[in-house]
Amino acid sequence: MRKKVIFKGVALPYLLLLPQLIITGIFFFWPAGQAIYGSFLREDAFGLSREFVGFENFADILADPNYLNAVSNTVIFSSAVAFSALGVALFLAVQADKAIRGADFYKTMLIWPYAIAPAIAAVLWLFLFHPQIGLFGRFLNGIGIPWDYKLNGGQAMLMVIIAAAWKQVSYNFIFFLAGLQSIPRSVLEAAAIDGARPARRFWTVIFPLLAPTSFFLLVVNLVYAFFDTFGTIHALTRGGPGQSTTTLIYKVYVDGVENLNFGASAAQSVILMALVIALTAIQFRFIERKVHY
Amino acid sequence: MATLSLSGIRKSFGQTEVLHGIELDVADGEMIVVVGASGCGKSTLLRIVAGLETPTSGTVRIDGRDVTKLEPADRDIAMVFQNYALYPHMSVFENMAYGLRIRGLPMVEIRKRVAEAAEMLEIGPLLERKPRQLSGGQRQRVAMGRAIVREPKLFLFDEPLSNLDAKLRVQMRAEIRRLQKRLGVTSLFVTHDQVEAMTLGDRLVVMHKGRAAQVASPMEVWGVPADTYVAGFIGSPAMNFLSATLVQGGGGAQLKAGPALPFADGPRPGEDGTKLVIGIRPEHVQHLPDGAGALPLAVDLVEPLGSETVIHGRLPGEEVLVARLPLAAGAIGEVLPVGLPPASWHVFSAEGARLPARATAPA
Ligand SMILES: Nc1ncnc2c1ncn2[C@@H]1O[C@H](COP(=O)(O)OP(=O)(O)O)[C@@H](O)[C@H]1O
Ligand SMILES: [Mg+2]
Numbered sequence: 315m316r317k318k319v320i321f322k323g324v325a326l327p328y329l330l331l332l333p334q335l336i337i338t339g340i341f342f343f344w345p346a347g348q349a350i351y352g353s354f355l356r357e358d359a360f361g362l363s364r365e366f367v368g369f370e371n372f373a374d375i376l377a378d379p380n381y382l383n384a385v386s387n388t389v390i391f392s393s394a395v396a397f398s399a400l401g402v403a404l405f406l407a408v409q410a411d412k413a414i415r416g417a418d419f420y421k422t423m424l425i426w427p428y429a430i431a432p433a434i435a436a437v438l439w440l441f442l443f444h445p446q447i448g449l450f451g452r453f454l455n456g457i458g459i460p461w462d463y464k465l466n467g468g469q470a471m472l473m474v475i476i477a478a479a480w481k482q483v484s485y486n487f488i489f490f491l492a493g494l495q496s497i498p499r500s501v502l503e504a505a506a507i508d509g510a511r512p513a514r515r516f517w518t519v520i521f522p523l524l525a526p527t528s529f530f531l532l533v534v535n536l537v538y539a540f541f542d543t544f545g546t547i548h549a550l551t552r553g554g555p556g557q558s559t560t561t562l563i564y565k566v567y568v569d570g571v572e573n574l575n576f577g578a579s580a581a582q583s584v585i586l587m588a589l590v591i592a593l594t595a596i597q598f599r600f601i602e603r604k605v606h607y
Numbered sequence: 608m609a610t611l612s613l614s615g616i617r618k619s620f621g622q623t624e625v626l627h628g629i630e631l632d633v634a635d636g637e638m639i640v641v642v643g644a645s646g647c648g649k650s651t652l653l654r655i656v657a658g659l660e661t662p663t664s665g666t667v668r669i670d671g672r673d674v675t676k677l678e679p680a681d682r683d684i685a686m687v688f689q690n691y692a693l694y695p696h697m698s699v700f701e702n703m704a705y706g707l708r709i710r711g712l713p714m715v716e717i718r719k720r721v722a723e724a725a726e727m728l729e730i731g732p733l734l735e736r737k738p739r740q741l742s743g744g745q746r747q748r749v750a751m752g753r754a755i756v757r758e759p760k761l762f763l764f765d766e767p768l769s770n771l772d773a774k775l776r777v778q779m780r781a782e783i784r785r786l787q788k789r790l791g792v793t794s795l796f797v798t799h800d801q802v803e804a805m806t807l808g809d810r811l812v813v814m815h816k817g818r819a820a821q822v823a824s825p826m827e828v829w830g831v832p833a834d835t836y837v838a839g840f841i842g843s844p845a846m847n848f849l850s851a852t853l854v855q856g857g858g859g860a861q862l863k864a865g866p867a868l869p870f871a872d873g874p875r876p877g878e879d880g881t882k883l884v885i886g887i888r889p890e891h892v893q894h895l896p897d898g899a900g901a902l903p904l905a906v907d908l909v910e911p912l913g914s915e916t917v918i919h920g921r922l923p924g925e926e927v928l929v930a931r932l933p934l935a936a937g938a939i940g941e942v943l944p945v946g947l948p949p950a951s952w953h954v955f956s957a958e959g960a961r962l963p964a965r966a967t968a969p970a
Contacts, residue, residue, distance in 0.1 A: 500692035503659050508706035508757070509680040518705075522696045 346587060352580030371581035380557060381565065381582070388561040391475060392539035399479040399535055400528065403486030408516070410487070411494040421491070428484035436549030439477045463551065467558025470551045474559050477550060478543045486531050493527035494520065533597045541590060562586055609670040609760035609793050610635050611656065616665035618651055625651055627817045628665070636791040638784070640808030642798055644840070648817040649797040653765050656795060658682050669760055685754035686763040689770060691746045693738040693753075699725075700734040703753045717756075724752040727786065744775045751783070755790065762787070762794040768803065780806060801841050805829070813837045835959035838886050844917055844929050846886045846953070853881040857965065860885055860954070862947070864922035865902050871950040873964035882957035889917065891951035892930035894943065901944030904928055906937045918943065 353371050355364045375381045410420055427435070445451040445462040454461035463470040497520060505515045544563050547553060553560035553568060560568065563586065570579025611633040618626040625648045633639050641649045654660040656667055658679035666675045674682050685706075693702050700721055707717045725731045728748040738746055747767060754762055764783070768776045784807055787794050798804055804811050805825045813821045813828060813836075821833035832838035838846045851860040857876060859869035860883055875883075895901040908919035918930045918937045930945055937943045954962045 498690065498692065500688045500690055501694060503657075503679070504686065504688060504692040504753075505694070505705070506659070507657060507679045507684060507686050508753075509709040510705075511680065514709065519694060519696075525696075 349580045349583040349587070352576055353584045355580075356577045367577070371577045372585075375578055375581055375585075380560075383557055384560050384562050384565040387471070387557075387559065388540065388563075391471065391478070391543075391559075391561055392536055394475045395479045395482065395539040395543070396532060396535035398475065399482040399486055400531055402479070403483045403531075404490050404524075404528075406483070407487050407490035407494055408520075410491055424487050425484050427481055430481070432481070432545030433549050435477065435481060436546060439473065439550060443473050464555055467555055470555060470559045474543070474547050474550055478539060478546050481546065482535055482538055486535065489527055489531055490524065493524045497523050529600060530597065533593055533600075537590060537593050540593075541586070610668075611761060611793060611795070612668040612671075613652075613656070614666050614668075616652065616655060616667070617663045618648070618655060618660065619663045624663075625817050626655075626662070629819055631812060631819065631822065633793055633795070636793055638787050638794045638796060638807060638809045639812060640796045640798060640804040640810075641812045641814060642801060642804035642808075642840075643814030645799055647814045649799070649814055650765055652814070653686075653763050653795060653797050656761070657684055657686050657763055682761075683759050684761040684763060685757045685759040686765065687750045687754050687767040689766040691738075691750040691767075691770075693746060693749055695738055698735050698737055699730065699741070699749050699752075702738070702749055703756050706753065706757050720756045720758075721752070724755045727755065728752050743771055744779070747771060747779060751786070755786070760793065762792050762796075764794065764796040766798055767796075769798070769800070776803075783807065801843070805841070811841075813840060815840075831961070832886075832953060833961055835884060835886065835955050838953055838955070842888055844889045844931065846888050847892070847928050848955075849885045849887070849922075849926050849928070849947075850924075851883040851885045852879075853877050853883055854879055859949075860952075862926075863924040864926040864928075865924070866900070868947075868949050870952070870954065870964065871948075875954060875962045876965050877962075883962070884955040884957060884959065885947075886953035886955060887947050887951055889929045889931040891948065892928065892932070893946040893948060894930070894932050894934075895946045896944065898944045901946055904930065904937075904943045904945045906939055906941050906943055909937055909939055 354366055354368060356367045356371065406424055410417060410424070430438075440448065442448050442450050443461075443463060445455060445464070451461050460466075461469060463473045501523075502515055502519060505519050510518065540561075541563055543561070544567060547559055547561065547564050548567075551559045553564045557565075562582065566579050566582045566586065569575045569582065611631070613629055613631040616626055616629040617624060629652060631639070641652060643649055651660060655662050658674070658677060658681075662675065666673055668674065669682060669684075694705065697705065703721045703724060704717050707720065712720075721734070722731070725734060728751055730745060730748045730752060733741060733745060733749070738749070741749065747770075750767065767783075768779055771779060780803055783796075796807055798807075805828075808825055810822060810824050811828050812819050813833075815836045821828055821837045823831075823833075828837060828841050832841065832846075835848060839848070850863040853859075853875060854861045854867050855869060855874075856879060857874040859867055861867040862885065902922050904918070904920040904922055906918055906920040910917040910919075914933070916932050916934070916937065918932060920928055920930075920937075920943065922928050928945070930943075956962050
């Protein structure tokens with residue numbers, strides 16, 4: 315149900331919106347404008363002067379093998395994070411939906427990881443994966459599998475994927491569980507009477523009915539993996555070894571903050587901004603339509 | 608088509624037992640209606656037959672085969688749910704074809720069966736629609752269609768009409784009856800509505816607090832109710848119950864409301880002075896304008912139904928009585944002379960069980 319509140323005149327509504335507008339202006343539109351403006355400028359080596367260079371920054375980064383490497387890292391990283399976080403969460407939600415005894419305890423435990431700060435989570439993962447002091451790391455090295463994420467780029471990528479996905483599982487779990495619980499019991503019972511075994515019921519009834527939830531979560535997870543995993547990567551691998559775990563968002567930071575290459579960093583930010591706007595638009599369109607089946 | 612046999616079905620949820628040993632034998636092609644107040648265990652019983660619940664003890668046999676431990680999928684039954692339980696993401700066609708696809712029927716056969724059922728139920732033009740694009744009555748038909756195409760051994764219905772409006776309910780009721788007769792599929796139909804039960808069932812199972820109070824044909828349940836619960840549940844307005852005691856060496860009853868009258872069908876066992884309950888249906892109460900042997904009914908409510916009038920009032924001894932009289936007799940505040948003919952009595956013990964006349968030598 316929608317409630318429409320009618321205000322007399324236009325002053326009051328704008329006044330009430332003002333704080334929000336100011337915050338959005340200062341913390342979003344102004345820096346975004348700066349980034350767009352900066353992406354067309356180039357500074358000299360000493361940071362003393364700037365000149366307008368048009369799309370040269372964009373052309374440069376798109377021709378830069380390091381940037382293309384970050385693109386491919388991002389694609390691998392984001393799709394792996396999204397699909398593993400979704401898959402694991404769906405599996406856990408299905409189990410939680412079945413559980414009768416201890417269901418609340420189980421759910422609470424599964425929701426906890428979401429409340430843990432990335433830096434703390436990273437320390438936990440280091441305790442597990444550190445080649446010398448980590449539980450898994452030592453175990454793997456002990457049974458003859460050489461494990462050192464500081465030397466092996468693939469292993470580093472695997473570790474940041476696991477750490478990033480782990481954090482997102484809780485969020486997905488809550489949505490999947492809610493989705494599962496909104497499927498009427500009698501529909502599943504009808505399928506059972508129609509002769510469908512549990513696996514078939516899952517793939518022909520439950521899974522299609524969860525499709526809207528899954529799509530929504532896919533977008534959320536991609537946005538998360540693209541933009542929200544800086545902390546995890548920074549704490550675990552700092553984009554290394556080499557540049558094997560440098561994603562687009564991480565590269566913005568490296569180029570802008572560490573290498574002080576503002577023009578390149580700004581151009582990258584603008585590309586990422588376009589990406590996040592596109593993803594958000596897809597999601598909004600989808601939610602607006604409210605099409606479920 | 609098949610027979611169904613339930614023996615000693617008990618079911619507990621945790622500490623509470625909701626079914627206390629149900630016995631039932633259903634003949635091939637028979638339509639059994641399980642009727643009772645909400646919460647008496649009807650759905651639980653149906654779900655046990657379907658295999659959606661496991662009985663705590665007892666056996667379910669279909670065609671003589673013990674299926675108690677089998678999954679719903681292995682029982683070859685079809686069920687129509689109260690909320691229809693259609694698959695929301697599938698079209699009407701897919702909803703009906705789902706069970707057939709699982710059984711691996713060839714597509715030609717599936718199309719044929721769905722088309723036949725759709726024609727029978729007049730939902731042919733709806734086959735491409737999704738359930739959300741259908742009205743309640745149409746969904747109901749699709750749910751029926753999904754059951755019919757399966758050609759199962761057993762149809763189970765759990766209050767399938769209770770979400771429909773009154774007019775549609777009467778129409779669908781007749782349609783279900785016709786279809787069931789035509790297809791000849793053994794059916795178990797659950798309802799809380801006694802009119803539905805009377806009109807649909809070959810036999811009724813009147814359930815009361817997890818027990819089958821009576822299993823009999825509709826007319827027998829109406830004419831010879833096994834106890835005061837059944838007597839009060841079946842028939843509208845409900846049967847009147849009057850307090851009485853046994854007198855005349857078991858040959859008659861002294862009504863609290865007044866006269867002592869002999870039983871029409873013979874004496875009852877028991878000591879004189881034993882407490883009794885005399886039941887009489889409102890439609891059997893007579894209006895006696897000439898006053899001979901009449902009891903005074905102080906009228907306190909009059910409900911005209913057109914051709915008949917339902918009159919609520921009190922007899923002497925503060926006994927409540929409802930009468931259904933053919934003409935617009937009586938007005939509030941008036942005292943109406945009424946007769947309670949013993950030939951229409953139902954005699955029950957104080958505990959509520961029917962007391963049949965003592966067997967006498969045939970006259
Ligand atoms: N899954 C269940 N867990 C606990 N109690 C239940 C469950 N299903 C039914 N009951 C209880 O069993 C009784 C009978 O329920 P039900 O068979 O649904 O009654 P009806 O269909 O006659 O209205 C009710 O008291 C109900 O609360
Ligand atoms: Mg019920």
